[in-house]
Amino acid sequence: MIKNVSRLLIVLMVFSLTFSSLPSISSASGNEGTRITKDDKFERVAETIYNGVTTIATFDKKANILTIEEEGKEIIKTNLGELSEEYLEEGLISDEPKMLSEDGVETYSNTFSEYGINRAAATTKQNTFINYEYTITHSSPEKWQLRRPQDGSLAKYYYKNVTRTTKNKSDLINFQSRVESINALEWTFIGSSLTTVGLSWLTFILSVPTAGAGSLASGLAALGAYGATNTAMIKIHGHVNKARTYYFAA
Numbered sequence: 709m710i711k712n713v714s715r716l717l718i719v720l721m722v723f724s725l726t727f728s729s730l731p732s733i734s735s736a737s738g739n740e741g742t743r744i745t746k747d748d749k750f751e752r753v754a755e756t757i758y759n760g761v762t763t764i765a766t767f768d769k770k771a772n773i774l775t776i777e778e779e780g781k782e783i784i785k786t787n788l789g790e791l792s793e794e795y796l797e798e799g800l801i802s803d804e805p806k807m808l809s810e811d812g813v814e815t816y817s818n819t820f821s822e823y824g825i826n827r828a829a830a831t832t833k834q835n836t837f838i839n840y841e842y843t844i845t846h847s848s849p850e851k852w853q854l855r856r857p858q859d860g861s862l863a864k865y866y867y868k869n870v871t872r873t874t875k876n877k878s879d880l881i882n883f884q885s886r887v888e889s890i891n892a893l894e895w896t897f898i899g900s901s902l903t904t905v906g907l908s909w910l911t912f913i914l915s916v917p918t919a920g921a922g923s924l925a926s927g928l929a930a931l932g933a934y935g936a937t938n939t940a941m942i943k944i945h946g947h948v949n950k951a952r953t954y955y956f957a958a
Contacts, residue, residue: 742925742938754929758922765926774912774930776923784923786915788908788931836890837902838910838944839865840951842883849873852880856955860914862907868955876958883954886947893947897940909933913945917952 739757746753750770756763763778772789833843839857844850850872858864872880898906908931916923924945928938 742929744929752930752932754926756922756926756929758920758925761922763922763926765923765930767930774908774927776916776919776927778920778923781923784916784919784927786912786927788911834884834887834891836887837862837894837898837906838890838914838948840887840890840948840955841865842887844884852958854880854883854955854958856952857914860911860917862910862914870958879954879958883951883958886951886954889947890944890951893940893944897937905932909941910944913941913948916945917949919945 740759742754742756744752745755745764750768752767752769754765756765761779763776765774765776767774772787774784774786774788776784778784830846831843832846833841835841839855839862841855843853845852852870852872853867854870855865855867858866870876870880898909902910909928912927912931913924916927919927921942924942925938928941933941
């Protein structure tokens with residue numbers, strides 16, 4: 709996905725979640741499922757019952773804070789306002805997201821020039837809003853650059869350069885497959901420009917890597933992701949976790 713995000717659009721919409729109020733809906737079936745129990749100008753509350761366990765997510769529209777309470781687990785709080793501001797700040801500073809190599813070297817470069825690769829070689833690449841990405845340079849041997857977000861950030865990411873071998877071939881292909889799946893879901897349910905609503909969904913996904921189905925469903929519903937969109941975001945969460953595994957394995 710080409711990340712030509714309209715900064716003006718994001719700036720205008722960065723606090724839109726504060727004032728948004730979507731109609732209450734229910735996707736519950738019997739005693740299981742997700743439903744909106746409250747939606748006014750101050751907050752949206754979603755309740756999910758999954759495998760008999762109740763999870764309640766509350767989105768404070770004024771403070772842009774999402775709180776998730778699941779039976780038997782610690783309360784999760786995510787400040788989406790701070791994360792949105794970080795994205796805007798980084799986006800306005802430079803046309804290219806700041807990157808760190810896995811050895812901690814900071815750079816804005818997205819080339820393999822120091823890697824001894826023929827610049828004339830053909831490349832295949834895929835970018836996503838959630839920053840699981842790859843660039844393949846079809847040289848001999850084939851070179852790959854893999855990217856992942858830094859610490860749950862949509863504004864910064866890590867990368868590493870690897871040479872495709874018999875040993876890592878499977879992990880590279882699996883990483884590529886997960887990235888393509890993420891990209892397809894982003895295109896279908898977010899679109900070509902990242903709005904504040906989409907930003908909140910992806911930020912939440914990155915902030916809760918070990919969250920279960922109940923927390924994900926209720927949290928996303930509280931943020932306005934319903935029905936097929938809610939399901940798609942949960943799928944992205946699964947692809948992200950798998951992509952991270954393949955990233956480190958490759």
